[in-house]
Amino acid sequence: GQQLNQSPQSMFIQEGEDVSMNCTSSSIFNTWLWYKQDPGEGPVLLIALYKAGELTSNGRLTAQFGITRKDSFLNISASIPSDVGIYFCAGQTSGSRLTFGEGTQLTVNP
Amino acid sequence: IAGITQAPTSQILAAGRRMTLRCTQDMRHNAMYWYRQDLGLGLRLIHYSNTAGTTGKGEVPDGYSVSRANTDDFPLTLASAVPSQTSVYFCASSNTPTSYNEQFFGPGTRLTVL
Numbered sequence A: 001g002q003q004l005n006q007s008p009q010s011m012f013i014q015e016g017e018d019v020s021m022n023c024t025s026s027s028i029f030n031t032w033l034w035y036k037q038d039p040g041e042g043p044v045l046l047i048a049l050y051k052a053g054e055l056t057s058n059g060r061l062t063a064q065f066g067i068t069r070k071d072s073f074l075n076i077s078a079s080i081p082s083d084v085g086i087y088f089c090a091g092q093t094s095g096s097r098l099t100f101g102e103g104t105q106l107t108v109n110p
Numbered sequence B: 001i002a003g004i005t006q007a008p009t010s011q012i013l014a015a016g017r018r019m020t021l022r023c024t025q026d027m028r029h030n031a032m033y034w035y036r037q038d039l040g041l042g043l044r045l046i047h048y049s050n051t052a053g054t055t056g057k058g059e060v061p062d063g064y065s066v067s068r069a070n071t072d073d074f075p076l077t078l079a080s081a082v083p084s085q086t087s088v089y090f091c092a093s094s095n096t097p098t099s100y101n102e103q104f105f106g107p108g109t110r111l112t113v114l
Helices: none
Strands: A003-005 A008-016 A021-024 A030-038 A044-049 A055-058 A061-065 A069-075 A085-092 A106-108 B006-007 B010-013 B018-023 B031-038 B041-048 B065-066 B077-078 B087-094 B109-113
Touching: A008 A021, A021 A085, A030 A061, A030 A069, A044 A055, A044 A061, A044 A069, A055 B109, A069 A085, A085 B087, A106 B031, B006 B087, B018 B031, B018 B087, B041 B065
Parallel strands: A008 A106, B010 B109
Antiparallel strands: A003 A021, A021 A069, A030 A044, A030 A085, A055 A061, A061 A069, A085 A106, B006 B018, B018 B077, B031 B041, B031 B087, B065 B077, B087 B109
């Protein structure tokens, strides 16, 4: 089946620092999604990417759909304490369901 | 608009007992999903339903069953719970099962099987 490798598994940063995380796949995807899960809650969609090379921003968040269609990254600029949580990437090929990465646990120290 | 609701919020269950986790969505989405989330393993798909009246097995279906009698409800049943089913369970839905699949998640049910 499809495999998604998400890295890093965890990050500990200081408030104000920038963050970068990425996902790579063994398969080509048509869609990349990035979710955030706050402690004790369900994942919430942050950014959706539908075309290779697409770069999309949502406030301090920026995500890109890799040219090869096998990877995507998420950047968070000027982190704040409420950025704490687990970030998941998810990819989809045409006609299939979403495959989720294992998540990146982000801790922001004030 | 409630989106997706799950019940109960949490439950402690004795091994061998039967348990049904409830999930209801009010977005009229065609597709619904059940995931379990375990530390270090991310989200793993248990069962899914592409539309009312149909269901399918996901990555880890053993020990679980589902039904989809109507569009809104997608209950997950553990016929005889075992400790390895201790996990956080998330229900999700999407307008379509495939293309442009933006899934929306419920708040989760934390289940402990002793």
